[in-house]
Each structure stands twice: as C-alpha cells, then as structure tokens.
Amino acid sequence: MRRWAVSPSLPPAAFASATLGLGVGPPQARTLASAATPPPLGHCSPPCPRRPRRRRSLCSSSSSAASAATTALAVEEARRGRKQLGMDPPLYDYLLSNVREHPVLRDLREETASMWGSQMQVSPAQAQLLAMLVQILGAERCIEVGVYTGYSSLAVALALPESGRLVACERDERCLEVAKRYYQLAGVAHKILFLPA
Numbered sequence: 638m639r640r641w642a643v644s645p646s647l648p649p650a651a652f653a654s655a656t657l658g659l660g661v662g663p664p665q666a667r668t669l670a671s672a673a674t675p676p677p678l679g680h681c682s683p684p685c686p687r688r689p690r691r692r693r694s695l696c697s698s699s700s701s702a703a704s705a706a707t708t709a710l711a712v713e714e715a716r717r718g719r720k721q722l723g724m725d726p727p728l729y730d731y732l733l734s735n736v737r738e739h740p741v742l743r744d745l746r747e748e749t750a751s752m753w754g755s756q757m758q759v760s761p762a763q764a765q766l767l768a769m770l771v772q773i774l775g776a777e778r779c780i781e782v783g784v785y786t787g788y789s790s791l792a793v794a795l796a797l798p799e800s801g802r803l804v805a806c807e808r809d810e811r812c813l814e815v816a817k818r819y820y821q822l823a824g825v826a827h828k829i830l831f832l833p834a
C-alpha cells in the first residue's frame with residue numbers, strides 16, 4: 638500500500654499543532670491524515686458578545702510610520718527565521734539554534750521574507766518537524782495543499798527518498814514560479830508533480 642503524508646496549509650502558528658495532531662492511520666498504511674480545519678468563526682455556544690470595532694485611521698502619519706516599522710520588523714524577523722509561536726524568546730532562540738536548515742531553504746526563506754504573504758510561510762522549526770515526520774513514517778507519497786513559495790514542500794521533498802513524489806497544489810502562478818526555481822536549485826524538481834498541472 639502506498640504511504641501518503643499531507644502537509645496542511647494552515648497559518649504558521651496553527652501548523653505545528655495541526656501537524657502534531659494528525660491522526661496516524663493503520664500501521665500498514667502509515668497514513669498521515671488530512672489537516673484539521675480551523676473551527677468555524679461565529680459558532681460559539683453560547684454566542685460570544687460582539688466586541689466594538691476599533692476605528693483605524695489609514696491616513697495618519699504616525700500610524701503609517703508605526704505600520705511601516707512593524708512591517709520592517711516582521712520582514713527582518715522572517716529573514717532570521719523567527720516565528721515565536723508563543724514561546725519565550727530564550728526558549729525560541731534555543732530552538733532556532735538547533736534547527737537544521739538546508740542552505741537552499743534558507744535562501745528561499747530570505748527571498749520570501751519581503752514578499753506579500755510571507756507570514757504564511759512555515760517556520761524553519763515547523764519545516765524540520767514535517768521533514769522528520771516524513772522520515773519517521775517512511776512516506777513516499779505526499780501532498781501539499783497550498784504551496785505558496787514552496788518552503789514546506791521543499792523541506793518535505795528533501796526528506797523524501799529519490800523514488801518519492803510530492804503532489805504540490807497551488808493556485809497562485811507567481812508563488813509557484815518561485816517554488817519551482819528553488820526545487821530546481823535543491824535538485825528535487827523531479828520529485829514534484831503539480832496540481833493544477
């Protein structure tokens with residue numbers, strides 16, 4: 638029986654817990670089941686009281702300066718591979734100092750840091766966890782729904798054996814172009830099949 642692993646495209650903060658929470662199928666199948674979907678919004682019981690909306694000024698110079706500073710900080714943090722995931726800074730620094738990141742993954746992360754949506758990218762630690770799961774399961778067939786610029790799919794492809802295949806689904810052609818470039822650079826392009834083709 639074929640072995641499949643699913644890489645969920647969830648926001649990074651949810652990614653590790655969703656990955657860890659995946660059910661492991663029957664021993665023969667060694668299936669890493671599909672991603673848990675986030676709970677639907679607005680379905681609290683009893684219903685949550687509505688919070689008053691804060692007005693935001695889009696034209697105040699102080700707010701735009703603050704927002705530019707926040708963006709610059711976020712880009713720098715992403716470039717350094719930082720995504721706190723609710724950890725104390727010392728603990729997170731310890732974690733990062735022990736993450737092994739392939740040089741092509743590092744280059745991809747650095748290029749993606751200044752791109753729109755870079756906060757969607759999984760962290761180096763999350764990618765390493767995913768690669769480790771592929772190795773532990775001995776997965777040979779994986780699917781990623783939502784590739785973005787390819788960070789997690791590249792980590793998975795690097796962990797797959799030569800005969801392994803990853804089906805990569807992404808609707809944004811520009812993101813996919815970046816991903817394809819890095820699959821080539823890392824020498825794993827032959828392991829990737831694209832959907833839509």
Ligand SMILES: C[S@@+](CC[C@H](N)C(=O)[O-])C[C@H]1O[C@@H](n2cnc3c(N)ncnc32)[C@H](O)[C@@H]1O
Binds near residue numbers: 648758789807809
């Ligand atoms: C959270 S990001 C994936 C991040 C990626 N795992 C990484 O580590 O860089 C989600 C991606 O899913 C893609 N996406 C969303 N809906 C999709 C759909 N219906 N079909 C294909 N791709 C989709 C978006 O374009 C986006 O690039």
